[in-house]
Amino acid sequence: MEPLKPPKTFKIYTLIKQTGASFTYTSGTSSSTTLGLGFFISQQEAEHQRTVEVLKDTSTGLNKPKFHVFELEVPNPIYEE
Helix, strand or coil, X not given: CCCCCCCCEEEEEEEEEEECCEEEECCCCCCCCEEECCEECCHHHHHHXXXXXXXXXXXXXXXXXXXXXXXXXXXXXXXXC
8 A cells, every 4th residue: 555645736716806906815714724815725615705705795886896716726835756
């Protein structure tokens, strides 16, 4: 039996708030599935946070922000060749 080797890269998800031409990361809730400001381990967690952000936003008209979820593939820091 051989141990599983760590993958070369892994996927993370980010949630970006767009207001006009301004882009910012969303804060997110503090949980074990967040990787810092606006970054999430799973797409489901990022989508859930997007729903929370849309529901708590009270602005209207041209100032109403849009929320975007992006999938990023990043190098795994523990990968060894």
